[in-house]
Amino acid sequence: MIEASIAAVPGLIVSFLILAAVLGLPTALVAKARNKPWPLRTALAVYLAGIFAVTLLPGDAGLEPWQCDTGAPTHLLTSVSSLLNIALFAPAGFLAVQLFRRPITVAATGACVSAMVELMQSGASIGRSCSVSDLAANTAGGLIGVLAGVVWLYGRRVPPRRPMRDLVWGAALAVVGTMAVTAIFDGHITPVDLVAQDDRRRSLAESSSQAEEWITAAAKGIYGSDTEVTGSVTQKSGDRLKITAETNRGSISGWWPNKELVGAWSSNTRGDEGPLSEAEVAKAADKFARKWFPKSVAGSRQKIRSIGDGPTRAFTVAYRRYADGVMMPMRLDLTITTTARVIGFSATPTNDPALPRVTVDEAKARDLAHNETGLSTDRCVLLAQRVAGTWRPVWIVGSGKQDISIDAATGKILPGTLTP
Known part of the structure; x- marks a missing residue:
């Protein structure tokens, strides 16, 4: 999530300026030394510095190290956090397509960078929260930027560079990246479904409010x-x-x-x-x-x-x-x-349970209790009781000194009922 970084504006600006200088200046100098156009390369490097500053600025997320929210990204196009992540990564995809003109490779690279960011948030102990929803939003933003970049190239009548090689390299990178990320998640990451937890908390809060209204009306x-x-x-x-x-x-x-x-x-x-x-x-x-x-x-x-x-x-x-x-x-x-x-x-207010047929009448129950205790009986009640998790018809036979519980379907004296 990037709201925490955006809220911490002074720290974000300082981090961005430092990273922009670290990435942007060398990129511009190398491009000039090789007689390559430097503005687009520098712009992409500076924008990547912005992404790293926003996503890796230390925060105070509640997850423990090496945990990740694996809840399904059900609010990808509706939550503020997801929309901010999409908006953050889209320009990077656009700039990268303009520079390299290999949209499939750029799209695969963007997904790998998104996964790398989430893994660093989980394992680097920087107080950031790894999230599958953020990964999906980051990747979606990169893809949107790539598509916009392709449309822009065709509008300028600039074709992609070596489309077959782009397809092969992009597909290979996607496969290798997916396998690597899956292996790291399976081996090191503890999944935590915060989406489901948030939904349960929201549902519980709504139910509590409705329950209070109902109990107030009843009172x-x-x-x-x-x-x-x-x-x-x-x-x-x-x-x-x-x-x-x-x-x-x-x-x-x-x-x-x-x-x-x-x-x-x-x-x-x-x-x-x-x-x-x-x-x-x-x-x-x-x-x-x-x-x-x-x-x-x-x-x-x-x-x-x-x-x-x-x-x-x-x-x-x-x-x-x-x-x-x-x-x-x-x-x-x-x-x-x-x-x-x-x-x-x-x-x-319990529903009537289904019970087996009673085969032991009151006289028989009294005889069984007398044989067990040697005492005469002064009361006898037949009621439904749970026995080992199952509803049974049970005779409660009392003598004033001891109570005996007898299964009225089998005549078996139930254990743990000989209480002085």
């Missing part, structure tokens, strides 16, 4: 229109974002882009002295659940339990879904007052 819908978000935290998990927002009314969290709320808790946890009966609270909870958790409520059973007593009591309303008697992993628990104010909720 206002649950806590009230005057709710204000005071802060938020976003965590990436696979292809999803979990966003947690703190508001002046309480906290709320959910998954994006699934738009699935997973938890909320009001800052006001006291019960309200409301007029609603238990049945009316259950109806209000069901209305709330169907609005915010329609997938979880579908096919679920509602169970309500009182918290406390008196005028400020609240209720816990639980939703569970069963398939063939097996409790599915979906969970939804609401805490709601007698004014229908939802104090908080906890949700696990």
Whole structure:
């Protein structure tokens, strides 16, 4: 990238003047000594000095030595950096064609020079960033200059010099240069796909902004229109974002882009002295659940339990879904007052897994647990659980002292479940 060099104008000018003197003066003197036209040769040498000054001026790129950004040059004609590189190398191709009149050799040489510049940026520890995108832009700029030079020559009716030899030399140089650059890249360069990283960061930033808008709307819908978000935290998990927002009314969290709320808790946890009966609270909870958790409520059973007593009591309303008697992993628990104010909720919006057929009934599960522990059992629950990464129907049999987990499809006691 050349923006850093352009931004450092004083250092760039000094570097250019030194390199121009080092390359330009000897070129002019040698040309005059050999009775060759010197202006075009000197102009090309001075322009090459400019290229080296712009591309090799020390900077502060973030890549480590012998690393190179190998991301595909998808923004070759749209990014400012690529367009600057194209503009930098095009005049060199034009001048070289005017001087040598061998466009194919000049084009191959330009590509080799571009590759050499990128390799020096990677391995010379000068704080510059090697990039395949820059290499493509440099080469494209050289080719554009070559084509413009050929058009200019034909416009002046000056034919290329020895076209067959130009073709052979250009093709040979291209093959040898490609093999050499490929060997160096394979043997010494560590690829880093900054293009993909930038795209992921850009996508994550856009997703985070959208997630914040969604969680803010959800907070206002649950806590009230005057709710204000005071802060938020976003965590990436696979292809999803979990966003947690703190508001002046309480906290709320959910998954994006699934738009699935997973938890909320009001800052006001006291019960309200409301007029609603238990049945009316259950109806209000069901209305709330169907609005915010329609997938979880579908096919679920509602169970309500009182918290406390008196005028400020609240209720816990639980939703569970069963398939063939097996409790599915979906969970939804609401805490709601007698004014229908939802104090908080906890949700696990998991799709129902496909399970093998249950072959072990409750009586058999109790017998297996008793034989294993020698203790009588006082509770037995059949639910879906992950076992070695696979969903299985599992009996959880408890005796008050030990819990036993039994695969309800095979009758096998699962390891690691004999907990005192």
